[in-house]
Amino acid sequence: MPEPMTERPAGDAAAADSDAAAGGRTPVPWSTLAAVSAGGMLGALARHGLAEAFPPAPGRFPWTIFWINVAGCLAIGALMALITEVRPAHPLVRPFLGVGVLGGFTTFSTYVVGIEEAVEGGAARTGLAYLAGTLAAALAAVFAGMTLVRLAARGARRTGEERP
Template sequence: MTQVPSLPLGSALVFLGGGTGAWARYMTGRICTALLGPAAATFPYATLAANVLGALAMGILTGWLARHGTAGEPWRLLLGVGILGGYTTFSSFALEFALFVERGQLGLAALYVGLTMLAGFAALFMGLYLMRSFG
């Protein structure tokens, strides 16, 4: 049986993990800048690294949780929702896409990717437009 933490405990796990993940994202940027020097400003290497590393970590975490039974909900909240969510939401996006693919729902997988990309880019440009027009 899955052990669901109480709301206060679950919230604390996500909160602590999220802060840790955000700090790790910051450090990824610092490390990329230190390793690449001025070249770090020519391409979003830190974002690419965070997205790929986060997706790898989400795959490892999901596989581990699946292998070790249903008592892993606190770990999912701390590591998956918290740390990886704070590090990159791409890891969650990649997992959700993979779940569609594994269930054979290729149309939904394509729709999810397309909607996420189009809506995300459209929303970003809308926000820029609003701030430039009214800000």
């Protein structure tokens, strides 16, 4: 059974590292939990609004959720490249935008429900296309988001180097 989480002084990184290596947990700051929660609420509301505005027809390919997941993955790839490779960000940017907003916006649980509904509704091919298509498009979107940010950053560096 895991040990209960304990509070540590802010600078006690060695103790936290040893607990993590031993399978223990370190506490998550309340500010991080608040950032994830607030972002998740915003992302989920945006997704819900789009899903309500563009509901899928029964037995048809659920394009709205497909494009939500692809757009969210594109944004996640771009965000992660931006804040890890291009410009350092405030420590709460990643939890708020990456985990919260974009994690709440993308919806792989609804994706699975869409596959199940298609199969149960007699549209197994649609379900299979949705299963494979979403996975392939989401992975390609993450890669594209990262690549676009890297290319833009490289171009900005070249432009900046040419100025006296």
